[in-house]
Amino acid sequence: MNKNKEKILSISAIIIMIDQIIKILISSKMKLNQEIEVIPNFFSIMFVKNKGAAFSILQDQKILLVIISLVVLFFLNKYIDKTKLLNKFSIISLGFIIGGIIGNLLDRLIQDGVIDYLSFQFGKYFFPVFNLADSFIIIGIILMLVGIIKEEKEEKQVKEKLSKQVEIIKNENKQKKKTKKKS
DSSP states (O other): OOHHHHHHHHHHHHHHHHHHHHHHHHHHHSOTTOEEEEETTTEEEEEEEESSSGGGTTTTOHHHHHHHHHHHHHHHHHHHHHOOOOOHHHHHHHHHHHHHHHHHHHHHHHTSSEEEEEEEEETTEEOOOBOHHHHHHHHHHHHHHHHHHHHHHHHHHHHHHHHHHHHHHHHHHHHHHHHHHHO
16 A cells, blocks of 8 residues: 555544544434534534435435445545555545545445534525535545646646746757857
8 A cells, every 4th residue: 555545544534533423422412403502593513314415415315325435435546546646635635535425424324324413504594414524525625626726836837937948948059059150
């Protein structure tokens, strides 16, 4: 196993442990659909079980969601094995995404639904209840996009520097040829 994969799996393992500990605490200390208001009219802890995906889409499609999770994990693993050079953004983002996917996958397999508990309200709008694993998946995707943008920007800068150096060399060669012709 390469060093990058070890780092990614270490990050994932930490996320899975934290995620599962919180979910065990929530499900053992609270009743289903119980809500504890933490910041009035803004944030509460609400124990719900989501039998679908994000925003409750694909409700009661456990087998499909398990298959999708396994397929995504398979392709992420292939990508990690294939890619030798991963920057810090990629390592962290892949660790976050994999940890989040596995955290929710474990819920689907063991709890027959994903345990969600973070509830936010903005005025009269109630954001769908979610969990830490969901947050890590989203943060991981954002970090991956930032890493890709940063990499492309750095690559563009390197290409620009190289093209300037090539132009300088061409001009120097032209000068040398002119000097030789005059001699």
